Amino acid sequence: MSKILIKNCIIVPMEKSINDPGPLYYEGDIAIEGNLIKSVGDKVEQDFKPDTVINGSNFVALPGFVNAHTHAAMTIFRSYADDLPLMTWLQDKIWPAEDKLTKEDVYWGSKLCVLEMLLSGTTTFADMYSFMPEVAMVVEETGIRACLSRGLIGTGPGGEQGLLEGEELVKNWHGKADGRITTMFGPHAPYTCPPEYLEKVMDLAKKYQVGIHIHVAETLGEFNDIQKQYGRTPVGHLNLLGLFEYPVLAAHCVHLTDGDIDILKEKGVAVAHNPESNMKLASGIAPVVQMLNKGITVALGTDGASSNNNLDMLEEMRSAALMHKAAGDPTVIYSYQALEMATKNGAKALGLGDKIGVLKPGMVADIILVDFDKPHLYPRHDILAHLVYAAQSSDIDTVIVDGKIVVQSGKPLTIDVKETCEEIQKVANKIVGSSGSR
Numbered sequence: 001m002s003k004i005l006i007k008n009c010i011i012v013p014m015e016k017s018i019n020d021p022g023p024l025y026y027e028g029d030i031a032i033e034g035n036l037i038k039s040v041g042d043k044v045e046q047d048f049k050p051d052t053v054i055n056g057s058n059f060v061a062l063p064g065f066v067n068a069h070t071h072a073a074m075t076i077f078r079s080y081a082d083d084l085p086l087m088t089w090l091q092d093k094i095w096p097a098e099d100k101l102t103k104e105d106v107y108w109g110s111k112l113c114v115l116e117m118l119l120s121g122t123t124t125f126a127d128m129y130s131f132m133p134e135v136a137m138v139v140e141e142t143g144i145r146a147c148l149s150r151g152l153i154g155t156g157p158g159g160e161q162g163l164l165e166g167e168e169l170v171k172n173w174h175g176k177a178d179g180r181i182t183t184m185f186g187p188h189a190p191y192t193c194p195p196e197y198l199e200k201v202m203d204l205a206k207k208y209q210v211g212i213h214i215h216v217a218e219t220l221g222e223f224n225d226i227q228k229q230y231g232r233t234p235v236g237h238l239n240l241l242g243l244f245e246y247p248v249l250a251a252h253c254v255h256l257t258d259g260d261i262d263i264l265k266e267k268g269v270a271v272a273h274n275p276e277s278n279m280k281l282a283s284g285i286a287p288v289v290q291m292l293n294k295g296i297t298v299a300l301g302t303d304g305a306s307s308n309n310n311l312d313m314l315e316e317m318r319s320a321a322l323m324h325k326a327a328g329d330p331t332v333i334y335s336y337q338a339l340e341m342a343t344k345n346g347a348k349a350l351g352l353g354d355k356i357g358v359l360k361p362g363m364v365a366d367i368i369l370v371d372f373d374k375p376h377l378y379p380r381h382d383i384l385a386h387l388v389y390a391a392q393s394s395d396i397d398t399v400i401v402d403g404k405i406v407v408q409s410g411k412p413l414t415i416d417v418k419e420t421c422e423e424i425q426k427v428a429n430k431i432v433g434s435s436g437s438r
C-alpha cells in the first residue's frame, strides 16, 4: 500500500463550520495510506514509513474542489458561440453542432476538460452529456473522480434511446474505476422532459438507487413557460411530480419563489450554483444567500466551457462571492463559505459527503496543495481570503485523487497535454470549421 507524507504545510481541513470553536486552518503534516487519509495535523507515528515525502512548507493543503455541474465535452465549443442569449446560443449554435459529435469527439473534449480541471485543483466533477461511456473511460484513465449522468431530452426523437443509454451507463459504470465513478440519471430540464418522461426517469432512479441531476429554473423564460403550461413554478412542478423524493442535484435554481426555497429545503434538494455561466448568459442571480441561510446544500459548478469559458473553480469561488456582494451586501458569501461551496457542499451534493470534501482521518485522500510562495499571496493575513480572492489556478502545485498523485509541480502525470490539445483542435475544425463562428 502506497504511503505519502506531506510535511509542514498549512492545512485547511474544511471540517468545521464557521461558528465552531478553534482555528479553521493550522500547520501540520498529512499522512496518506493507500487511498485514505491516515492523519491530519498530528505528528505522524514513527512506524509510518512513507514512499513519498512532500515538503509542504509554503503549501496550503485543502480538499480537492468539486465541480458540481458541468458538461465536460463542451470544451469543444469554447469560444465558438459567445455573447448570445441562452436560447439562441442553445438552439441556433450548440444543439446543431452537438448533433455532429461522435464518441471520439466526446472522448477528446472530456479529456481536455479533465486536464484543465486537474491542473486547476478540481478532483471531482458532476457531468451531464451524451456518449458517457467515453467520458467514463477518460475518468478511468486520468485518475479523476466523477459523478456521471447521460443527458436526457424527452421531447426529441432520441428520448427512449437516451433512457437506454442512461441505464447502461448506471449498470456498467456505477462504482467502477476503484469507486471513483458514480452515476446519476440526467433529465435535462423540466422544459425538455415532459411529466410522462420524468416518470420513466424516476422509475429508473428507483430501480438502481441512484440520484437525479437536472437543470432547474435557469432562466426567467423557463420559469414563465412552466408556469403557463402547468400553473406552477419549475420547482413546484417537479415537486408535484415526485422528483424530489429522490436525491436530486439541481443545477442553477436561479428563479425561485420563497415557497420554492422552502420546498428545496424540505426535500433535501442540493443545488449547483453556476455564477459565471449565469452571468455570461444573463440568466440572473440565484438566491444563494437565502438558500444557504435556510440550510440548503449549495455547491458550485462551472457549467460547460461553452458558457463560462473555463473550468476554474478558484475563479468560480471568487465570482460567487463577488456576484452576491454586488447585489448590495459585502458581508455575504464570506471566504470560508465560498470554500465550503467548492469542497464539502459539492461532495454532499454528489452523494459523496461521507468520502470526500473534508480532510480528516478515514476520508478518501482527494487533496490539493496550493503554492503560496507567490507575490500575489503575500502578506499572509488570512489564508482563506487568499484562496478565494487572490489565488490563481496556476498556483496549484500538487493534486492527489484517491491517494494517487495526478499533478506534480503543476504538471499532469496522467494526460499527454500536447496530444490532447492537438486532437481537440482537429475535432473543433471538423465540427465547426477552423475559421470559427464569425
Ligand SMILES: [Zn+2]
Residues within 6 Å of the ligand: 069, 070, 071, 215, 251, 303, 304
Ligand atoms: Zn448545464
